[in-house]
Amino acid sequence: MSDKPSAPARRRFLRGAGSGVLALSTGLASGCKVLVAPDAEAVAVELRALLYRELLVAELGRAWLGPDSGASLDRLTETLLDSLGIRLDRTLLLPVGDLLEALAARIRDDFAAGRVASVAGWLLAEAEARTCAIAYLSRRGEGRA
Amino acid sequence: MFIDARTLPDGESINADLCIVGGGAAGISIAREFTGAGRRVVLLESGGFSFDERTQSLYEGRNTGRPSFDVDVNRLRYFGGTTNHWAGHCRPLDPIDFEARDWLPHSGWPISRADLEPYYRRAQPICQLGEYRYENLEYFADATGLPVLDLAHSRLESVVYNQSPPTRFGTVYRDALGAARDVSVYLHANLLEFETDRAATRVTAARVACIDGPRFAVHARQFVLATGGMENPRLLLLSNRVRPAGLGNDHDLVGRYFMDHVLLRPGADISFSVPGVDLRLYRTLHQVAGGRMFSVLAVSEARLRQEKLSNFRIHLVTARPRYTKPVGGAVSHLDAFSHGITGRAAGYGSIALHLVLEPIPNPESRITLSAARDLFGQRRIDVAWRLSDAELEHAHRALELAAMEFGRLGLGRGYGELFRDAHQWPDNLEAGKHHCGTTRMARRPEDGVVDPDCRVHGVANLYVAGSSVFPTIGYANPTLTIIALALRLADYLKARQT
Numbered sequence: 325m326s327d328k329p330s331a332p333a334r335r336r337f338l339r340g341a342g343s344g345v346l347a348l349s350t351g352l353a354s355g356c357k358v359l360v361a362p363d364a365e366a367v368a369v370e371l372r373a374l375l376y377r378e379l380l381v382a383e384l385g386r387a388w389l390g391p392d393s394g395a396s397l398d399r400l401t402e403t404l405l406d407s408l409g410i411r412l413d414r415t416l417l418l419p420v421g422d423l424l425e426a427l428a429a430r431i432r433d434d435f436a437a438g439r440v441a442s443v444a445g446w447l448l449a450e451a452e453a454r455t456c457a458i459a460y461l462s463r464r465g466e467g468r469a
Numbered sequence: 470m471f472i473d474a475r476t477l478p479d480g481e482s483i484n485a486d487l488c489i490v491g492g493g494a495a496g497i498s499i500a501r502e503f504t505g506a507g508r509r510v511v512l513l514e515s516g517g518f519s520f521d522e523r524t525q526s527l528y529e530g531r532n533t534g535r536p537s538f539d540v541d542v543n544r545l546r547y548f549g550g551t552t553n554h555w556a557g558h559c560r561p562l563d564p565i566d567f568e569a570r571d572w573l574p575h576s577g578w579p580i581s582r583a584d585l586e587p588y589y590r591r592a593q594p595i596c597q598l599g600e601y602r603y604e605n606l607e608y609f610a611d612a613t614g615l616p617v618l619d620l621a622h623s624r625l626e627s628v629v630y631n632q633s634p635p636t637r638f639g640t641v642y643r644d645a646l647g648a649a650r651d652v653s654v655y656l657h658a659n660l661l662e663f664e665t666d667r668a669a670t671r672v673t674a675a676r677v678a679c680i681d682g683p684r685f686a687v688h689a690r691q692f693v694l695a696t697g698g699m700e701n702p703r704l705l706l707l708s709n710r711v712r713p714a715g716l717g718n719d720h721d722l723v724g725r726y727f728m729d730h731v732l733l734r735p736g737a738d739i740s741f742s743v744p745g746v747d748l749r750l751y752r753t754l755h756q757v758a759g760g761r762m763f764s765v766l767a768v769s770e771a772r773l774r775q776e777k778l779s780n781f782r783i784h785l786v787t788a789r790p791r792y793t794k795p796v797g798g799a800v801s802h803l804d805a806f807s808h809g810i811t812g813r814a815a816g817y818g819s820i821a822l823h824l825v826l827e828p829i830p831n832p833e834s835r836i837t838l839s840a841a842r843d844l845f846g847q848r849r850i851d852v853a854w855r856l857s858d859a860e861l862e863h864a865h866r867a868l869e870l871a872a873m874e875f876g877r878l879g880l881g882r883g884y885g886e887l888f889r890d891a892h893q894w895p896d897n898l899e900a901g902k903h904h905c906g907t908t909r910m911a912r913r914p915e916d917g918v919v920d921p922d923c924r925v926h927g928v929a930n931l932y933v934a935g936s937s938v939f940p941t942i943g944y945a946n947p948t949l950t951i952i953a954l955a956l957r958l959a960d961y962l963k964a965r966q967t
Contacts, residue, residue: 374803375802376802377794377795377796380796380799381799383794424802424806425806428803428804428806428879431800431803432807432876432877435874435876435877436873438873440872440873442888442891444889445792445885445889446796446883446884447869447873447876447882447885448876448882449876452803
């Protein structure tokens with residue numbers, strides 16, 4: 325039996341989903357937006373925008389990396405994009421909506437496949453743990469971590 | 470009829486066809502089966518119709534095992550027994566629970582779920598439950614109009630749980646037993662020991678005492694011990710005049726394999742990532758088909774076999790989460806996208822995962838007699854509830870599977886102490902207060918205390934009823950199985966005693 329739920333089934337499970345929430349659709353907010361620089365920092369900025377609670381996300385990212393991590397933003401971003409089937413050097417003009425779609429799908433697949441990470445008591449998909457780490461390193465690069 | 474045993478003359482001798490010791494769920498269920506059957510049945514109940522501290526004190530014991538096990542709570546020693554405060558959750562054991570599973574040492578019943586099925590069905594109305602439809606969640610989902618979580622069935626399933634009112638056996642069945650002319654319920658009658666013939670192959674009498682009252686004996690052709698998973702082994706061990714190790718204990722098994730469900734409440738919390746997650750089928754009771762039901766998550770049989778896990782269930786409970794920062798909100802944009810909805814997180818609440826895990830039979834987890842004595846001078850018990858690293862691993866995996874499902878469904882993220890440290894039991898580890906395994910059922914006396922008919926190996930006319938005969942306990946609450954086994958034993962006794 326498939327490990328993936330059908331989209332209608334997922335929707336059926338939500339009561340009144342979307343009501344009372346601030347409009348921020350991929351079409352409105354990110355679908356028309358494209359990446360303008362094919363580098364890790366530009367990607368990281370857009371990834372950060374896909375997550376909320378920036379401080380919390382950075383905390384998780386730092387916890388996932390562990391102390392004295394020598395991880396680089398470039399390397400992490402490249403690894404994440406590889407897992408999404410996106411090449412870093414081909415991200416120029418990549419619609420942010422596509423990035424969102426690929427990341428959301430990868431997270432679902434990670435959970436389905438058991439590719440998870442325990443981070444500060446939270447069970448995260450590997451892709452989202454990596455995204456949190458990218459967000460942390462990106463903030464740190466701005467001197468805000 | 471009810472008789473206050475304190476009014477009997479000291480040294481009285483009572484004769485019966487069947488003597489049942491214990492007026493709880495098992496004992497009352499058996500006694501009910503004999504009303505109008507033309508047999509003389511005696512039921513010995515330690516207490517009266519209400520709680521009494523001195524009587525209750527007879528249950529006191531000492532915990533020598535895990536600190537999270539409290540010996541002196543849970544059991545009640547008056548008519549109706551522990552059903553006087555049970556929660557009422559009911560479900561049969563799964564078919565796999567009866568199997569010998571190569572990854573669970575000492576597992577395997579000598580009977581199957583199919584053997585018990587007709588008795589489960591008969592037990593259902595005794596617990597005042599609705600229609601017997603445990604394998605048909607869709608029926609309840611349709612009846613309630615509520616959605617079922619779209620779980621990966623290779624991992625978890627939603628299963629039906631029934632909810633008893635809960636039936637207080639001592640209240641609900643009091644009038645019927647009081648009116649029964651062939652069933653005599655002796656209140657305030659405490660079994661001290663079974664007396665046997667010289668070879669201890671046959672019980673000749675039950676020696677009984679009242680607090681500050683007379684002592685007397687019940688002579689019967691058959692005896693049923695139905696005093697619960699802690700007291701059953703105690704009374705067999707105390708019946709040691711002929712066999713110093715106690716009745717049915719030639720192989721040093723009485724009191725061993727003590728099991729209780731492993732509880733983590735919560736084991737984890739799910740921080741929702743989207744609004745409006747509808748878990749009403751799970752978190753509240755629903756009146757359907759003449760009874761009340763709810764659903765829980767349970768591991769699929771395929772996953773049990775694949776990963777060689779203990780069986781488990783997870784309740785979804787509305788409770789304050791243990792985390793302080795809701796990560797569900799952080800990933801809400803991603804999960805909302807997966808559902809094709811738009812939105813920004815504000816904080817969508819949470820649900821607690823209460824884990825109930827099957828323990829692994831362990832001969833070193835046991836009940837023994839202690840040096841301390843009760844007010845009759847009878848030795849009390851030491852209880853050493855032991856868990857292994859395997860149960861810890863299974864608990865962690867159970868919660869991981871559940872958290873992964875909520876993540877895969879795009880509903881939220883899981884937080885739990887075991888995700889932080891998988892090598893140490895969280896502080897909130899509890900026992901389920903379901904005392905099992907101490908007179909386990911097995912075909913051979915080398916492997917168990919009672920045979921598949923619940924007769925004590927080597928003793929021709931002594932039977933044990935209750936959860937102490939369970940060789941394994943699955944994840945289901947034991948009461949329905951206790952009653953099913955009691956009804957099966959009653960049928961067996963009726964067929965044999967002519």
